[in-house]
Amino acid sequence: xxxxxTICGPTGIGKTGFAIxxxxxxxxxxxxxxxxQIYKYMDIGTxxxxxxxxxxxxxxxxxxxxxxxxxxxxxxxxxxxxxxxxLYNKGKLPIIAGGTGxxxxxxxxxxxxxxxxxxxxxxxxxxxxxxxxxxxxxxQLKSCDPVxxxxxxxxxxxxxxxxxxxxxxxxxxxxxxxxxHDFKESKYNSLTIGLYMDRKQLYERINQRVDIMVxxxxxxxxxxxxxxxxxxxxxxxQSIGYRHMGMFLKGEVDFEEAIRLLKxxxxxxxxxxxxxFNSEPxxxxxxxxxxxxxxxxxxxxxx
Numbered sequence: 001x002x003x004x005x006t007i008c009g010p011t012g013i014g015k016t017g018f019a020i021x022x023x024x025x026x027x028x029x030x031x032x033x034x035x036x037q038i039y040k041y042m043d044i045g046t047x048x049x050x051x052x053x054x055x056x057x058x059x060x061x062x063x064x065x066x067x068x069x070x071x072x073x074x075x076x077x078x079x080x081x082x083x084x085x086x087l088y089n090k091g092k093l094p095i096i097a098g099g100t101g102x103x104x105x106x107x108x109x110x111x112x113x114x115x116x117x118x119x120x121x122x123x124x125x126x127x128x129x130x131x132x133x134x135x136x137x138x139x140q141l142k143s144c145d146p147v148x149x150x151x152x153x154x155x156x157x158x159x160x161x162x163x164x165x166x167x168x169x170x171x172x173x174x175x176x177x178x179x180x181h182d183f184k185e186s187k188y189n190s191l192t193i194g195l196y197m198d199r200k201q202l203y204e205r206i207n208q209r210v211d212i213m214v215x216x217x218x219x220x221x222x223x224x225x226x227x228x229x230x231x232x233x234x235x236x237x238q239s240i241g242y243r244h245m246g247m248f249l250k251g252e253v254d255f256e257e258a259i260r261l262l263k264x265x266x267x268x269x270x271x272x273x274x275x276x277f278n279s280e281p282x283x284x285x286x287x288x289x290x291x292x293x294x295x296x297x298x299x300x301x302x303x
């Protein structure tokens with residue numbers, strides 16, 4: 001089984017720098033696992049790796065997709081798997097880095113589907129997951145398929161989404177079609193490191209990062225996207241940061257309120273990410289400052 005390194009954690013905690021340090025130490029290349037950094041033209045609000053960071057380590061699955069194109073966890077797993085194969089052929093260590101837990105789970109456990117994917121339904125459900133969390137979707141599943149809901153933990157968002165997709169696409173509960181089993185045996189042998197820090201400290205970092213994004217021109221980036229023909233109603237434009245600037249541009253809130261809401265919603269998103277990754281099996285939590293500890297773990301894992 002191919003060995004990979006996975007570095008995950010909440011937004012704003014320093015995953016990019018941590019992954020770059022690991023890539024430079026272990027002859028690796030980075031595969032992004034961020035559902036927003038995949039899009040072209042959306043740089044500031046997604047906190048994409050800066051040009052100097054891209055020079056320090058090769059990155060894949062970042063800045064390659066038009067914002068109007070559909071993309072989901074299944075497609076991510078396929079594309080990331082292709083990159084992993086290519087890196088192995090080059091003798092490079094694949095390092096998965098990002099905060100989109102759904103993408104990471106799709107890659108590490110793969111997705112077994114007996115029905116065709118409805119891309120729009122999957123996109124809508126994924127957006128709801130990112131905005132409102134897995135508990136919200138699980139409550140929806142209870143309403144349409146209580147049998148499946150009883151079998152699936154509310155933090156198991158992949159299976160929750162799959163069950164909801166089946167119901168919304170076919171009108172029939174997944175429990176009436178198959179046993180709830182959406183994952184094959186693990187496809188990769190992953191050393192998975194989750195980054196954490198004191199919650200108050202992280203929230204302060206998030207608030208500061210929002211201020212930096214605003215200073216870098218987040219509002220102008222959104223105006224630029226609108227000028228290129230990307231509607232504020234487009235899925236990527238409804239994500240954190242872009243949605244808030246859109247609210248200001250539409251006159252729904254003043255700029256100060258847009259920033260307040262952006263900080264609040266980013267903090268809430270980080271909290272949901274912690275909840276998600278806490279449910280991941282075999283995840284090792286480290287602080288961002290513990291690079292030496294991480295390197296020891298990686299070295300032992302690879303030998």
